[in-house]
Amino acid sequence: MDAIILQVLNGLDKGSAYALIALGLTLIFGTLGVVNFAHGALFMLGAFCAVTLSRLLAISHETADPTRTDFLGNPLKVQTPYVEEWFGPEIGGTIVEWSVPLGILFAIPIMIAVGLAMERGLIRYFYKRPHADQILVTFGLAIVLQEVIKYFFGANPIPTPAPPALVGSLDFGVMIGFDPGSIIYPYWRLIYFVFAAILIAAVFAFLQFTTFGMVVRAGMADRETVGLLGIDIDKRFTIMFAIAAVVAGLAGVMYAPINSPNYHMGMDFLVLSFVVVVVGGMGSLGGAVLAGFLLGVLESFASMPQVTNVVPGINQIVIYLVAIIILLTRPRGLLGRKGVME
Amino acid sequence: MLGLNKKDTSLFLIVVALTVFAPFILNPFPVGSDLAQFNAGYPDLMQRFLIFGIFAIGFNILFGLTGYLSFGHAAFLGVGSYAGVWMMKLLTMNVVPAILVSVVVAGLFSLLVGWISLRRSGIYFSILTLAFAQMSFALAYSVLTPITGGETGLQLSLSDPRVFGVSATPQGSIPLTNFFGLEMRDSAELALGGWLFTFNAGYYLCAVLMLAAFYVAIRIFRSPFGMMLKAVKSNQQRMQYTGLNPKPYTLAAFVISGMYAGLAGGLMVSMDPLAGAERMFWTASGEVVLMTILGGAGTLIGPVLGAGFIKYMENIVSKINEGILHTWFGFLPDGLEDFVVAVFYPFVGKGWHLTLGIMFMLVVIFLPGGIVEGGQRIARLFRRRPARAHERSVGAPSSSAAE
Incomplete structure (x- = not known):
C-alpha cells in the first residue's frame, strides 16, 4: 500500500508538468487551430527565466570585510551581491535564495511578450496553411529558440536550487498512519504539484467564470458566429496564446529545481506532451489535464521494480504504448469531441 | 531512355554525372590553401551525402507524394543498421547480404508500423510514428x-x-567490410x-545504389501508382468516392x-x-x-539537395571557428x-x-517548395523577360504564359 501511494506521488510532479504543457498546447490548438511544436521551447524559456533571475540577483561586487582577515593579515575580500547591499544582508540574502519562486513574477511579463511576439510575428500567417506547415515552422522556431539559449547559457545543465527553506523532504507516511520513512516526498515536488493544480484551476476558472473566457469558449465552438456578432475574436485568441505561453513558462520556472535546465529540455517534454494531448483528446482541455496526470502516474508505476522485473523495459515505453492503444481503440482520445482534427 | 521521358532522362543524367565526378566537383580548392577547409571531397562525407540522399528520397516518396508526415522514419534506418551489423557478425564481411537483409528487415518493420499507424491520418499519424x-x-x-x-x-x-569468413585476420584485427574482395576503405x-582527389570504393558502391x-523514385513518381499517391495527398475522400481504397x-x-x-542504414x-x-x-x-x-518536398531532386546541404553544413560550416573568421575579415579595420x-x-x-x-x-514561410522552387523562381525570372518582350512585340496582352 505505501509503495503504491509513493508511486502515485512520484508520478504527480512529472504529470503536473505534462498536464501544464498539454493544457497550453490544447489552448492554442482549440482557439487558433495551430499545432504548436514550439511549445516545449516556451517551457524551456520559462526555466531559463528562473536561471536568468538567479544570476541577475547574484550580481555582486568585491568589498573588504574588516572583521575578517586573510592569511596575510589584510582585510578579507568577499563577494557581496548588490541586492544584499541595498536591502541589508538579511532581506537581500533571502531574496537571493528565493530566486526561483521570484522567477514566477519575472517570467510572467517575459512570457507574455514572447507569446504575443510569436503569435503576431509568425503564427498568424499560418492559420490558413496546412497543419504540416504549422508543425514544420514551429519546429524550426523551436530549433532557433533552443540554439539561442544554448549560445547564451552553454550546453550544460545549470543547477538552480530551490530556496533552502523548502529543501528537504516531507515524511508523508507518518501523516496518514504508516511507519516513519516509508513514504518520503521532497517538499519542492509537493509544491510543484500544488502550484500546477492552482494554475490549472485558475485557467479553467478564467475560462468558465469571466466574460472574456465565455467569449473565448464561444469562439472555440464557432468562431465565425462570434465574429458575426461584432466581437474581435482574433484579438482574444492572441491573448489566449499569450496565456498559454505563460502557463508553459511558469511550468518551466517551477521545474528548474527538479531538473537542472538545459537547452533541450523543452524538446524532451514536448514529444511526451504531444502524446498526452492526443491521448486526452485533441482540443479537450479537461482531457489534456487528465491524461497528463494519468500518464505521469502510469509512468512512475511502470518504473517500480516489481513491474520491471516482470516486463523489462516497460517503464521506457509505457506512455507510447498507451498512446498507440488509445489512438487505435478510441480515436478521439479520452475526452475528445467529435469533429476535431479528423 | 530507360522508360523515362526526355526531361527526366536529362535530370537523371545530370545526377549521374554529378555523383560520378563528385570527387572533383566537391574539391574545388587546392590542398593547403586557405579555402581547403571547404573541400567536401573526402570519402567519409561524400558517402554520407549519398546515404542521406537515399534516406531523404525514400522519405519523400511517402511525404512528398502522399502528404503523410512521418516523424519516426529514423527507426527504420536504425533497424536496418542493426540487421546489417548482425549479418556481418554472423555471416560474412561482404556487404551484399548485409545490405539486402537491412532492406528486408526494415521493410518488414515498416509494414508492421505502417499497418498500424496508417489507420489514422494528419497529426495522429505523425504522433503514432513518433x-x-x-x-x-x-x-x-x-x-x-x-x-x-x-x-x-x-x-x-x-x-x-563469421560462418563465411574469418573471425579475425592473421594480423589479429577485425576484417574489413568488402564487396567481393574490394575493401570499402580502398581509395585511389x-x-x-595542387589538388588531391580521392576516389573511394565505398563511395562508388553508394553511388551505384543511390542512382x-x-x-526507381523517378519511375514511381511517373507511374500510375505515383498518380494514386498524389491523389491520396490532394483529396482522399474523393478518391474513396470513386471506388478506390x-x-x-x-x-x-x-x-x-x-x-x-x-537501404541507407545498411549502407551506413x-x-x-x-x-x-x-x-x-x-x-x-x-x-x-x-x-x-x-x-x-514532392520534387525529385529536392531531397538529395537538402541532404547534401545539411550534411555539408554539419561537417564544414560547423568547423569554422573564431580564428578562421578573424583571418577572413582581417582586411577590415580592427574595431x-x-x-x-x-x-x-x-551562426x-x-x-x-x-x-x-x-x-x-x-x-517554410517563403518558399514552401524548398531549394528547388527557389531555383525555379530564379530561372523564371531570367526567362520571363525575353518572353514579355516577345509578347509586347506581337501586341497580344494575353495572361502570363509562364504561369
Whole structure:
C-alpha cells in the first residue's frame, strides 16, 4: 500500500508538468487551430527565466570585510551581491535564495511578450496553411529558440536550487498512519504539484467564470458566429496564446529545481506532451489535464521494480504504448469531441 | 531512355554525372590553401551525402507524394543498421547480404508500423510514428541490449562467429567490410597540381545504389501508382468516392520509404560497421524531415539537395571557428573586424544549428517548395523577360504564359 501511494506521488510532479504543457498546447490548438511544436521551447524559456533571475540577483561586487582577515593579515575580500547591499544582508540574502519562486513574477511579463511576439510575428500567417506547415515552422522556431539559449547559457545543465527553506523532504507516511520513512516526498515536488493544480484551476476558472473566457469558449465552438456578432475574436485568441505561453513558462520556472535546465529540455517534454494531448483528446482541455496526470502516474508505476522485473523495459515505453492503444481503440482520445482534427 | 521521358532522362543524367565526378566537383580548392577547409571531397562525407540522399528520397516518396508526415522514419534506418551489423557478425564481411537483409528487415518493420499507424491520418499519424520510433529507441537503448549493444552500440568483435569468413585476420584485427574482395576503405588518389582527389570504393558502391534508388523514385513518381499517391495527398475522400481504397497505396508507399531507409542504414554500416541507438532518436527523424523540406518536398531532386546541404553544413560550416573568421575579415579595420566576427560567430561553428533553424523557417514561410522552387523562381525570372518582350512585340496582352 505505501509503495503504491509513493508511486502515485512520484508520478504527480512529472504529470503536473505534462498536464501544464498539454493544457497550453490544447489552448492554442482549440482557439487558433495551430499545432504548436514550439511549445516545449516556451517551457524551456520559462526555466531559463528562473536561471536568468538567479544570476541577475547574484550580481555582486568585491568589498573588504574588516572583521575578517586573510592569511596575510589584510582585510578579507568577499563577494557581496548588490541586492544584499541595498536591502541589508538579511532581506537581500533571502531574496537571493528565493530566486526561483521570484522567477514566477519575472517570467510572467517575459512570457507574455514572447507569446504575443510569436503569435503576431509568425503564427498568424499560418492559420490558413496546412497543419504540416504549422508543425514544420514551429519546429524550426523551436530549433532557433533552443540554439539561442544554448549560445547564451552553454550546453550544460545549470543547477538552480530551490530556496533552502523548502529543501528537504516531507515524511508523508507518518501523516496518514504508516511507519516513519516509508513514504518520503521532497517538499519542492509537493509544491510543484500544488502550484500546477492552482494554475490549472485558475485557467479553467478564467475560462468558465469571466466574460472574456465565455467569449473565448464561444469562439472555440464557432468562431465565425462570434465574429458575426461584432466581437474581435482574433484579438482574444492572441491573448489566449499569450496565456498559454505563460502557463508553459511558469511550468518551466517551477521545474528548474527538479531538473537542472538545459537547452533541450523543452524538446524532451514536448514529444511526451504531444502524446498526452492526443491521448486526452485533441482540443479537450479537461482531457489534456487528465491524461497528463494519468500518464505521469502510469509512468512512475511502470518504473517500480516489481513491474520491471516482470516486463523489462516497460517503464521506457509505457506512455507510447498507451498512446498507440488509445489512438487505435478510441480515436478521439479520452475526452475528445467529435469533429476535431479528423 | 530507360522508360523515362526526355526531361527526366536529362535530370537523371545530370545526377549521374554529378555523383560520378563528385570527387572533383566537391574539391574545388587546392590542398593547403586557405579555402581547403571547404573541400567536401573526402570519402567519409561524400558517402554520407549519398546515404542521406537515399534516406531523404525514400522519405519523400511517402511525404512528398502522399502528404503523410512521418516523424519516426529514423527507426527504420536504425533497424536496418542493426540487421546489417548482425549479418556481418554472423555471416560474412561482404556487404551484399548485409545490405539486402537491412532492406528486408526494415521493410518488414515498416509494414508492421505502417499497418498500424496508417489507420489514422494528419497529426495522429505523425504522433503514432513518433511513438513507435521512440519506443524502438528506448527498447534498443535498454532492454534489447543483447541484440543492440545498448549504450555502446553494436560493434564487431574479434570473437564473432563469421560462418563465411574469418573471425579475425592473421594480423589479429577485425576484417574489413568488402564487396567481393574490394575493401570499402580502398581509395585511389590522384594528385593534379595542387589538388588531391580521392576516389573511394565505398563511395562508388553508394553511388551505384543511390542512382538505382533515384531511378526507381523517378519511375514511381511517373507511374500510375505515383498518380494514386498524389491523389491520396490532394483529396482522399474523393478518391474513396470513386471506388478506390487509399489504404493499400499509402501502405505501399510507407513500406517503400521504409525500405529506402533500411537501404541507407545498411549502407551506413557497410561503410562503418557500427550501429547505435541514437540513430533512431526522434531528432534523427526530424533531420530527414528538414532535409526533404529544405530541398523541396514532392520534387525529385529536392531531397538529395537538402541532404547534401545539411550534411555539408554539419561537417564544414560547423568547423569554422573564431580564428578562421578573424583571418577572413582581417582586411577590415580592427574595431570593425571584431564587430563583424562577433556578429557572424553565433551562426557558424557550434552554432550551425541556429543557421539551419533560421533557414528552415525561412524556407517554410517563403518558399514552401524548398531549394528547388527557389531555383525555379530564379530561372523564371531570367526567362520571363525575353518572353514579355516577345509578347509586347506581337501586341497580344494575353495572361502570363509562364504561369
